[in-house]
Amino acid sequence: EVQLVESGGGLVQPGGSLRLSCAASGFTFSSYWMYWVRQAPGKGLTCVSRINSDGSITTYADSVKGRFTISRDNAKNTLHLQLNSLRAEDTAMFYCVRFGGSPTWGQGTMVTVSS
Amino acid sequence: EIVVTQSPATLSVSPGERATLSCRASQSVGSNLAWYQQKPGQAPRLLVYGVSTRATGVPARLSGGGSGTEFTLTISSLQSEDFAIYYCHQYNNWPFTFGQGTRLE
Numbered sequence: 001e002v003q004l005v006e007s008g009g010g011l012v013q014p015g016g017s018l019r020l021s022c023a024a025s026g027f028t029f030s031s032y033w034m035y036w037v038r039q040a041p042g043k044g045l046t047c048v049s050r051i052n053s054d055g056s057i058t059t060y061a062d063s064v065k066g067r068f069t070i071s072r073d074n075a076k077n078t079l080h081l082q083l084n085s086l087r088a089e090d091t092a093m094f095y096c097v098r099f100g101g102s103p104t105w106g107q108g109t110m111v112t113v114s115s
Numbered sequence: 116e117i118v119v120t121q122s123p124a125t126l127s128v129s130p131g132e133r134a135t136l137s138c139r140a141s142q143s144v145g146s147n148l149a150w151y152q153q154k155p156g157q158a159p160r161l162l163v164y165g166v167s168t169r170a171t172g173v174p175a176r177l178s179g180g181g182s183g184t185e186f187t188l189t190i191s192s193l194q195s196e197d198f199a200i201y202y203c204h205q206y207n208n209w210p211f212t213f214g215q216g217t218r219l220e
Contacts, residue, residue: 035211045151045159045202045213061210095158099206102170103149107158 002026002104004096009109016086020109022079022096030054030074032100036081038092039108048094049081064090086113117141117205121214128219130193136217138186138203147207150179150188153216154199162201163188193219 008020020036035050048061049070058070069082079096093108118141128134138148146166151159161170163179166186176191190197203214 044215045204047209047211047213050209059209099211103161103164103206105158105161 002098004098004104004106006094006096006106006109009094009111011112011114012086013115014087014113016113018083018086018111020081020083020094020096020111022081022106024077024079024096024098027098027101027104029072029077032098034070034072034079035097035099036068036070036079037095037097037105038090038111039095040089040092043092051079083111086111088113116210117144117208117212119203119205119212119214121201121203121217123217124215125218125220128193130195132193134190134193134197134219136188136190136201136203136219138181138188138214140184140186140205142208143183144205144207146182147205148179148181148186149204149206151202151204152197152199153202159202190219 003025005023012018033052036048038048039045048064051058051070055072067085071080091113093110095108096106098104120139122137148166149164150162152162153159162173167179178189180187198219200216200218202216
C-alpha cells in the first residue's frame with residue numbers, strides 16, 4: 001500500500017523554525033517528484049514546493065522562496081521541508097504529496113505560528 | 116501561473132439528484148486535471164485524475180470530463196456521503212494550482 005506519513009508540525013513563535021518530514025512507503029520513492037501542499041485553516045490548497053527524483057531540482061512558491069527548503073533522502077525514503085522565518089500567515093496544515101501516477105496524499109501535519 | 120476557477124461556489128442539491136461541478140483553467144492543462152473531495156478535518160481525497168480516470172474505490176456515479184480548459188465533475192445520484200467540498204487541480208504547469216472549491220450542500 002502506498003503511504004505517506006508526515007511529522008514535525010507544532011506550535012512555533014513568529015520568526016521560528018520547524019522541520020517537517022514525510023516517510024514514504026509502498027512505492028519506489030526515488031523515482032518520483034515529491035511535493036508539499038499547504039492549507040490554511042478554512043482556506044484552499046496551495047502547492048509550496050517540489051523536488052525532483054534525485055533532489056537536484058527544487059522549486060518554490062513565491063510566498064515561501066528564501067524561507068523554506070525542500071530536501072529528500074532517497075536511502076531513507078524520506079522527504080523534508082525546512083521552514084525558517086515563520087510568519088503567522090504560514091499557519092496551515094502541510095501535506096506531503098506524490099502527484100505522479102495516481103496522486104497520493106499524506107494525512108498532514110499542522111503548523112501553527114503564534115506568539 | 117494558471118488560474119483555476121470553479122463554479123458555482125456553492126451548489127444546493129438533494130440526495131438522489133444529479134450535480135455537475137465546473138472547472139475552468141486560464142490556459143490549456145492538457146489531460147493533467149484532477150478532482151478532490153474534502154470533508155472537515157480530513158485530507159483531500161483523490162476522486163479523478165487525468166481528467167476522467169477514477170481513483171481506486173471511487174464509485175462509478177462520479178465521472179470526470181472535459182478537455183483543454185473546461186472540465187466537469189458529475190455526480191449522477193447524490194448520496195449523503197457526497198456532501199463536501201470539491202477542488203479541481205491542474206498539475207500541468209508549475210506552480211500547480213487548485214480551484215477555490217465548490218461546496219455541495
